[in-house]
Amino acid sequence: MDSNSGNPGQEPPGQDGRLADWTRRPLMQDWPLTVDRILEHAKALHGRQEVVTRSLEGPIVRTSYAEIYRRAKRCSNLLQHLGVRPGDRVATLAWNTGRHLETWYGIMGIGAICHTLNPRTFADQQRYIITHAEDKVILVDLPLLPALLALRAHLPSVTHIVVLGDPGSVPEGPGLHAYESLLAQASEDVAWGGFDENAPAGLCYTSGTTGNPKGVLYSHRSNFLHTFMTLAQDVMGLSARAVVLPIVPMFHANAWGLTFSCPAAGAKMVMPGQRLDGAALQELIETEGVTFAAAVPTVWQGLLDHLRATGAQIGSLRRIMIGGAAAPEALLRAYRDDYGVEVTHAWGMTEVSPVGTVSTATDEIAALDADAQLRFNLKQGRAPLGVELKLKDEAGQALPEDGVQFGRLMVRGPAVARRYFKDEGGEILDEDGYFDTGDMATIDPHGFMQITDRAKDVIKSGGEWISSIEIENIVAGHPKVELCAVVAIPHPKWDERPVLLVKLRADQAATRDDFLDYLQGRIARWWMPDDVVFLSEIPLGPTGKVDKKRLRADLRGFTAPPT
Numbered sequence: 001m002d003s004n005s006g007n008p009g010q011e012p013p014g015q016d017g018r019l020a021d022w023t024r025r026p027l028m029q030d031w032p033l034t035v036d037r038i039l040e041h042a043k044a045l046h047g048r049q050e051v052v053t054r055s056l057e058g059p060i061v062r063t064s065y066a067e068i069y070r071r072a073k074r075c076s077n078l079l080q081h082l083g084v085r086p087g088d089r090v091a092t093l094a095w096n097t098g099r100h101l102e103t104w105y106g107i108m109g110i111g112a113i114c115h116t117l118n119p120r121t122f123a124d125q126q127r128y129i130i131t132h133a134e135d136k137v138i139l140v141d142l143p144l145l146p147a148l149l150a151l152r153a154h155l156p157s158v159t160h161i162v163v164l165g166d167p168g169s170v171p172e173g174p175g176l177h178a179y180e181s182l183l184a185q186a187s188e189d190v191a192w193g194g195f196d197e198n199a200p201a202g203l204c205y206t207s208g209t210t211g212n213p214k215g216v217l218y219s220h221r222s223n224f225l226h227t228f229m230t231l232a233q234d235v236m237g238l239s240a241r242a243v244v245l246p247i248v249p250m251f252h253a254n255a256w257g258l259t260f261s262c263p264a265a266g267a268k269m270v271m272p273g274q275r276l277d278g279a280a281l282q283e284l285i286e287t288e289g290v291t292f293a294a295a296v297p298t299v300w301q302g303l304l305d306h307l308r309a310t311g312a313q314i315g316s317l318r319r320i321m322i323g324g325a326a327a328p329e330a331l332l333r334a335y336r337d338d339y340g341v342e343v344t345h346a347w348g349m350t351e352v353s354p355v356g357t358v359s360t361a362t363d364e365i366a367a368l369d370a371d372a373q374l375r376f377n378l379k380q381g382r383a384p385l386g387v388e389l390k391l392k393d394e395a396g397q398a399l400p401e402d403g404v405q406f407g408r409l410m411v412r413g414p415a416v417a418r419r420y421f422k423d424e425g426g427e428i429l430d431e432d433g434y435f436d437t438g439d440m441a442t443i444d445p446h447g448f449m450q451i452t453d454r455a456k457d458v459i460k461s462g463g464e465w466i467s468s469i470e471i472e473n474i475v476a477g478h479p480k481v482e483l484c485a486v487v488a489i490p491h492p493k494w495d496e497r498p499v500l501l502v503k504l505r506a507d508q509a510a511t512r513d514d515f516l517d518y519l520q521g522r523i524a525r526w527w528m529p530d531d532v533v534f535l536s537e538i539p540l541g542p543t544g545k546v547d548k549k550r551l552r553a554d555l556r557g558f559t560a561p562p563t
């Protein structure tokens with residue numbers, strides 16, 4: 001007999017009459033996945049674990065998860081006192097510090113939404129973002145205050161600005177407060193959690209490479225599940241014995257989740273403050289015994305240049321994560337071969353919380369020789385549990401995962417955006433619930449995804465695609481190159497052709513032909529750039545990636561010499 005038959009409300013008969021009753025009641029506990037539990041756990045089990053910060057004032061400051069917890073509780077009270085209620089947006093405009101970390105938990109614990117602002121965003125866009133988010137309170141690092149105050153008259157939603165500093169250092173003004181003096185008056189007694197795990201926890205705007213930036217509203221549940229995912233050995237593999245340096249800023253997609261996964265694992269955190277130069281990072285790594293660090297390629301390149309110039313070491317570092325932009329082969333080889341560091345190349349985006357794929361080897365790949373392994377390591381990698389990928393062609397048809405055909409990369413999972421904040425951009429999922437990443441990629445039979453380009457950066461020459469990333473990765477290995485980019489210029493016959501833009505290292509000279517010769521035999525002949533342009537600066541966007549939109553605008557009207 002069908003156990004689902006019977007009238008509504010009537011007990012469905014089971015085989016023995018009792019089983020059916022059990023199946024209707026949840027047998028496991030309802031334990032909402034809210035992120036306050038992460039810090040509760042860190043306090044309870046890793047309370048003495050250190051959180052070390054290079055403070056903006058300069059000295060190293062040491063605290064612990066137990067202390068961060070206590071101060072976060074007081075921060076919650078402080079915010080409630082300023083009128084913050086569940087669902088309100090509280091923004092932070094701050095570098096990676098222990099203090100910034102405690103404010104996150106203080107905000108999210110009471111059901112308010114932590115909105116991370118990027119200090120590198122230019123003023124007009126910052127004003128747009130704060131106004132669109134309707135931020136009520138902004139917590140700001142003292143060095144970033146002047147830029148914020150310059151916008152103040154144009155921020156109608158903002159009722160209070162709290163400066164993350166001591167009373168003596170903060171200028172007086174209406175609605176302007178010193179964090180430490182408010183915190184000193186606030187009690188630790190406040191209730192956290194107790195709301196639905198789907199409640200919003202964090203808000204982060206995308207870099208806005210086209211149109212206005214759009215907000216991604218993370219839920220407690222999505223952050224919690226993303227934390228479990230990143231802790232896996234093949235993703236970040238953090239543990240209570242790890243010493244983690246989150247170089248990637250907290251305003252860049254939750255420092256790739258490290259703000260949650262470090263306290264979850266009980267790992268020691270080393271927060272670099274605002275100094276992300278090679279010398280400052282090397283010193284922190286050596287003195288604090290850092291074992292794991294995460295950053296974009298330009299930062300890793302800066303550290304590498306410093307190590308080579310000074311002979312300094314990074315002996316404690318065992319594993320690094322490179323993401324946010326493609327990791328060039330020369331960079332990967334240098335860390336792996338010269339410094340004995342395991343490199344995890346990762347792809348992600350703000351809309352994906354952000355980790356989407358990681359290039360850790362499978363047993364089959366680990367059995368290959370070093371060079372063959374490197375070919376996989378250079379790809380952006382495989383999706384962990386909780387991320388599903390597919391490729392689509394321009395007509396929306398699924399493409400085979402043969403490592404050759406490339407199409408639009410689509411992604412879905414419980415930590416992937418369903419829509420943007422305030423429904424900007426309307427429906428963003430396809431009929432199967434996949435989000436269009438705007439990236440072009442291949443997926444090989446081992447499941448390794450490789451980004452060939454951002455869809456808007458692809459170069460279409462004579463109806464065929466040229467991967468700018470692939471050419472850039474080769475040129476980045478040239479010893480005279482500090483930074484490079486390949487962009488499309490219009491062409492009367494081929495529609496578009498690639499042009500190589502190069503910033504040479506200090507005191508280096510090179511010619512167009514040096515680079516064209518260097519590329520000879522390394523790429524297909526028809527991929528060869530039509531010209532090489534030397535620049536004194538290559539502009540970077542707010543998250544440290546080459547700003548190709550600006551480069552293309554600067555090149556408008558440029559024509560390559562006839563070949």
Ligand code: AMP
Nearest residue numbers: 207323324325326346347348349350451
């Ligand atoms: P954001 O949301 O600012 O982190 O930007 C996400 C975008 O950065 C992705 O859609 C990719 O275009 C790019 N990206 C991130 N990681 C990588 C990577 N490992 N290789 C190439 N592009 C990447």
